[in-house]
Amino acid sequence: MVAEPFTVDLNKPLVFQVGHLGEAYDKWVHQPILGKEGPRFFANDFCEFLTLTKWWVIPMVWLPVICFVVSVSFRRGLTPPQLAMAVAGGILLWTLLEYSLHRFLFHMKTTTYWANTLHYLLHGCHHKHPMDALRLVFPPPATAILSVPVWTLFRLLSPPSVAPALFGGVLLGYVMYDLTHYYLHHGKPSKGYTHDLKRHHMNHHYRIQSQGFGITSNLWDRVFGTFPSTNVAQKDR
Template sequence: MLEITAALSLGAIAWTLTEYLLHRFVFHGRSVRGPGAREHRRHHAQADYFAPAWQKAIAAVAAVSILLPLSSLLIGVTLGAAFTLGFVAMYILYEILHRRAHTHPPRNRYGRWRRKHHFAHHFADPRLAQGVTTPLWDRVFGTRLLVERVRVPRRLAMRWLVDDAGEILDAFAADYLLVGSRRRDEASRGDDAASAMANRQPRD
């Protein structure tokens, strides 16, 4: 039982490393030719855009079809299945946490850290703060990004961050600062897309 628990845990940790490496070297790599990179840059350019679930499902099935037989070959069927299960479970948790960071306000210290860290990545420097679920790999690989307050362009502000008038809620004023105009027209959409494709933070 202890070995199975260890395999599950290692699978979950392996996902967090995979998450970091994919985010840094595929989604924010030099090339934007791959569908993953294009979809992710679009996510940066459009505040409420996420890649379609069917694309993620195809990628997940492909990964499991490689990971399960490979891990079973290396450590046995039972432990290989446990490792793969831990990997997949952490991936699903990542998807939930990532989406909720964009759609729901934080409810605890971890949620507050995760959002501030992630939106510093979005709005301060997309080349840094690549981890979404944990700061571990940003610390290991020297890509931490520490900002006192995240400057959020008004046109890209998360809905949970602002009130009905579009002003920042008092509960989040210590971590975020709204900048620029709320107007989102063809020119601003073009600028945001160009910045995302070039791995630059969006203009104010």
Template sequence: MDHASSARDLSASPRLFDNPLLDMLSRVDPRVPVIVYGPIVVTMLIWALWHGAGVATVVASFVAGYFIWTLVEYLGHRFLFHLEFPGSFGARLHFLMHGVHHDYPSDPLRLVMPVLMSGPIMALALLVTWAAFPQAMQVPVLAGFIAGYIVYDRVHFLLHHSRSQNPTFLRLKRLHMLHHFTDKTRCYGVAAPWWDNVFRTQWRKPSSQQ
């Protein structure tokens, strides 16, 4: 089954809400982040260059924005998505935020964020970027941040559904599957595994296996 057909297979995507509209909104085609945010990133880079930002400034700012995203990706996955909220409402909230992905890791329509979730993240990133960076860097930094999100969502989908034998891809896939099926307190960096090394949450064999 190819990626497009698997993404349309509702039998592989369990119902989360009784309300049909809410349930529909909880699903998203994995191509949506590229379609929605890809043109925005390109437009922002062209805008920055057109308005006088030097190529070196744009490139450096874009790379900085990308690495900022990777840190947000790691911290969000580790401290927000895996946060256990108290009570039955908290348990339901955790399930909807991330628990469903661990219970149904190959659900093809819940491997990338709906725009209703990613949009506020990008809006907050805009506010922080405008407050933290000089004017010449603001637009390309935000473009790099959004590009990092696109890469993250695309990589995450492929880790669950691609059969690529590329060595780098297979390493990322192994680490992500270890997070899912062996130890969910390790390997939080989906597309950015270096942060696990920085924060010492990289994969370690249980002592009984050493």
């Protein structure tokens, strides 16, 4: 007797359901629900609270940290031009990290229960509910955990005076990313660079998920050949 395929109940907490979709998960998660109301993730209220973040929390939490770590490099002897170069280098590194995470981690194909569950928490929920305003930016506790290996790598590979400013640049790039991402979904740019970014990002969501991985910049999409084709981009003009 053939078992019935698993069906997600959208009226119940989703996180521990989606793993049961198995191989059907990838197709399900890329069929977006466009309502502005987000789903419930967990039955536990505290766990649920940790998944909800307003956009303004990101600069409020991380800009003071950025100022602090950059000031450490200044106290360790970097001149203002050197600080600016280190921070700019960190921002450039962030754009590559942003692209790489989005392309190779957030869009990896999963089929097992726990892989599906983790993918949904990291990025799948955003593709399923792209207008969920409280889950468009990354919760600060999760960002803090993920930043530890980045800081450790910089501390090991760069001089003590440079590492804090470089790390501050990466954090600043991250803040720019999260705020830009929120604006691309909820803002209404009418022309210019942000309009082009929004068009490319909406193409990524609703037309072709295998292209357009850059959010704050399309530099690495152009370098690695994943920039949306002219024919796809023209559809949203």
